[in-house]
Amino acid sequence: MSEYNSKAKEIVILGGGFAGLWAAKEFGKKEGYNVTVVDRNNYHLFQPLLYQVASAGLEPEQISYPLRGTFRKMLNIEFRMAEITGVDLDKKVLHSDVGAIPYDGLIIALGSVTNFFGIEGAEEYAFSLKSAEEAIDIRNHILSCFEYAQHETDPEIRKELLTFTIVGGGPTGVEYAGALSELVNTSLHRDFRGLNKEDVKIMLIEGENGPLNGYPDSLRNYAKRRLEKLGVHGWYHQHVTKVEADKVTLKKGITIPTRTVLWTAGIRGNKVAEHMGVPLGHSNRIITTPTLQLENHPEVLVAGDLALPMDGDTPLIGPTVAPNAIQQGAHSAKNLMKYFEGEELKPFSYFDKGSLATIGRSSAVVHLGKLKITGFFAWITWLIIHLLYLIGFRNRVIVFINWAFEYLFFERGVRLIMPKTKDTVPQGKVDEYSTESTEGEALNERSSST
Structure with missing residues (x-):
């Protein structure tokens, strides 16, 4: 009380x-x-790890914590949903x-x-990654694409189903591209024997000359090389002008056939x-x-x-x-x-503690002042910092166990297509495939305060 x-x-x-x-x-x-x-919402969501929910690495409850539980010992704090x-x-x-x-x-x-920047079709057809519901929708959609592609006989449709486009080369886009590549090359490669890894295309579209704009050049170049090694196709100096159900159009008139667009280009x-x-x-x-x-x-x-x-x-x-x-x-x-209390207020000044981003297994970039780290030690740093900031001891333990299992066995444990908040049938396929799911309500926009 x-x-x-x-x-x-x-x-x-x-x-x-x-x-x-x-x-x-x-x-x-x-x-x-x-x-x-x-x-x-009655919980705090740890958004920096939300991309791992969207890539079948974690469940949303593992990176969420009840707000009432957080305030339990703060007797002057109440919560109201x-x-x-x-x-x-x-x-x-x-x-x-x-x-x-x-x-x-x-x-x-x-x-x-x-922020979809008014790009035609982006808000309608592209996925965003700002809430637990959206992360589950993305995971459902990715896995559904593989399920349908497994038995698709039309090579053009199959190509669209297995092409995954990420718009925005910031930390979220880079981290999700790396995580998706690992999911494809490990668990899904073993699950879907009828599909070749070479059939899957992961595209990263960025308006600048490479990923992680704002990071030091040495770290950006490392990230670029690492993404290439993971099989991510970088489309740099490119801007999206239109998003449709089955393709993305770039500024120079280039089109990418795809049923999946994840928008991480801005807020x-x-x-x-x-x-x-x-x-x-x-x-x-x-x-x-x-x-x-x-x-x-x-x-x-x-x-x-x-x-x-x-x-x-x-x-x-x-x-x-x-x-x-x-x-x-x-x-x-x-x-x-x-x-x-009648005291003088102080202007806010941001203290930069550094920047970091992971790029798949055993690889990350860390920028702390003059210190620039890449590779395995940067990845360990990334792991430790994220575990420390994660709310709840139970969550820290479960996330650590998940990461250890994935690291040792090259396996993602959450490859589940769950009940939907909206259709997970790949865009443009609703009329062609029969589903028994109940149509859910349209997604509400959620703030990062969840």
């Missing part, structure tokens, strides 16, 4: 992702505040599907959604922000002061992917990664407490 203090300030934190969770932890250390964390529909900044009231939620101070940490602020009456900037992100406050409502702060701090006309954008969200979440909580 929470210790409710009737004289304490009522604080609401929107979102249970990295920013919201770390903001709540700061308030959990301090008396004088009643805090309510609001999220549409609700979907926010708007906010009245003047009256300090949130509107939600469970009614009005008043506040004295507010931290908005609703995260981001996939934008959660669409809920459009209904809040707050100032929005680039990519639908909420404009704040350097202290993460709304300019005309200093009791409202924004943290994580949704925040766009501005110093005059200069954006102070940090990377849209978990460490930035964690730091902004903690900083916004400290600043909100300073605001109520």
Whole structure:
């Protein structure tokens, strides 16, 4: 039972992702505040490992943790499962599907959604990877493609089924390309004896001259070579202009026949922000002061992917990664407490702890200050850091066991086509194949705060 203090300030934190969770932890250390964390899901999702759910390596519950369990020992923190529909900044009231939620101070940490940049057909036909449901949909779809291709007699359709296109060569795109290649070359190669590995094509489309733009050149070149070794076809200096059910069209008129498009090319602020009456900037992100406050409502702060701090006309954008969200979440909580206690607020400054990405088995790139590591030791570093940040001791143990099993036996254990939230029949095949599944509701967009 929470210790409710009737004289304490009522604080609401929107979102249970990295920013919201770390903001709540700061308030959990301090008396004088009643805090309510609001999220549409009752769990925190560890998004950096979501691609492993989509590539049959992990189950979503292994990288998720109940928010109520997280706050169990923080007696001034409450959780409320609700979907926010708007906010009245003047009256300090949130509107939600469970009614009005008043506040004295507010931290908005609703995260981001996939940015399709208005590309024709992308939102309709491409998969995004921002929620557990979407990861399961991708896994279902990939495995379904192999099931149908096993008995497909038309070589053109079979080619489309076995061509997998990933748009965006950032860490998520690179990590998923590596994981998918390993899935194809190990478990699926043994499961589907009628298919040749050479029939499967994995395409990575990136507008820059190689993967991992923003990393040091030596690490980018290593990633490029590693992807080539895994059989990933890099299409660099290329931009997608159109996505259809059975093909992708590039800027120069080149078409790639494919039934699978995974979009990891960018993010934008959660669409809920459009209904809040707050100032929005680039990519639908909420404009704040350097202290993460709304300019005309200093009791409202924004943290994580949704925040766009501005110093005059200069954006102070940090990377849209978990460490930035964690730091902004903690900083916004400290600043909100300073605001109520009459102290001077501090501008946010991102402390770069480094960047890292894994590229398949025993291979990764790590950039920590002047230190640049590749290969096996970088991969071990990647494993340790992700296990440490994963919420829940049980989750850490289970994920470690899964990784050890996969490493020792070259086997992915979650090759299951589960009940669907939408059709997993490969795009364009719904009328040609008979299925007994019940049609599910269309996917709702989920924020990174889940």
